[in-house]
Amino acid sequence: MQGKYLDTNWEKQVLRAADLRATRSRISTLAVLRAASKPLSHLEVFDRLPSREFDKVTIFRNLKDLVKRNILRRLELGDHRWRFELIASECHEKTTEHPLFICNDCNTLTCLREMNITDWPGLDAEFSNRISDVIVRGICQECSHKI
Numbered sequence: 001m002q003g004k005y006l007d008t009n010w011e012k013q014v015l016r017a018a019d020l021r022a023t024r025s026r027i028s029t030l031a032v033l034r035a036a037s038k039p040l041s042h043l044e045v046f047d048r049l050p051s052r053e054f055d056k057v058t059i060f061r062n063l064k065d066l067v068k069r070n071i072l073r074r075l076e077l078g079d080h081r082w083r084f085e086l087i088a089s090e091c092h093e094k095t096t097e098h099p100l101f102i103c104n105d106c107n108t109l110t111c112l113r114e115m116n117i118t119d120w121p122g123l124d125a126e127f128s129n130r131i132s133d134v135i136v137r138g139i140c141q142e143c144s145h146k147i
Contacts (some may be wrong), residue, residue: 001059004120008022008027008031009129010034011027011030011031011034012027014030014065014071015030015071017045018066018069018070018071019069020065020066020069021080024053024054025054025059025062026056026065026066028050028054029045029049029059029062029063029065029066030071032045032048032049033045033084033085033086034086035048036048036085037111038085038100038109038110038111039075039083039085039100039109039111040083040084040085041081041082041083041084042056042059042060042063042082042084043056043076044083045059045063045084046059062085066084067084067090069085071086071087072085072086072087073085075088075100075137077100077102077109078135079107083109085111090145098134099112099134099135099136100112100134100135101135101136101137101138101140102136102137103133103137103138103139103140103142103143104137104138104141105143105146106140106143107141108125108140108142110140116142
């Protein structure tokens with residue numbers, strides 16, 4: 001492993017707590033998603049790996065395993081591409097409670113982490129606990145300047 005993915009203690013702890021073997025490919029997959037600022041597709045995860053020692057099939061299987069163990073969540077945003085993000089990390093106790101913004105022009109995906117779904121005024125607590133995704137669509141600032 002190279003560069004920013006060298007310290008893998010957190011990844012190893014998460015995998016072991018989920019009763020998964022801490023293989024190099026799982027550690028690398030988890031490290032890429034931990035460093036990401038937004039949900040990533042399978043190919044985006046593969047492209048961000050520090051080396052090409054793993055094949056795409058192995059990475060896809062890792063993503064599926066991590067979803068099954070509730071380490072990652074899988075998102076389908078209407079474009080037939082699954083994206084993956086951490087459910088929990090040392091920085092965010094739960095990352096599933098934030099909406100996502102998708103630009104209608106450039107398809108840029110942005111996490112709106114500063115907005116916690118359970119804190120929205122007028123939402124009944126019982127209802128807010130059942131929300132799985134909130135997706136906001138519009139025009140991003142960069143695309144709005146092009147108009």
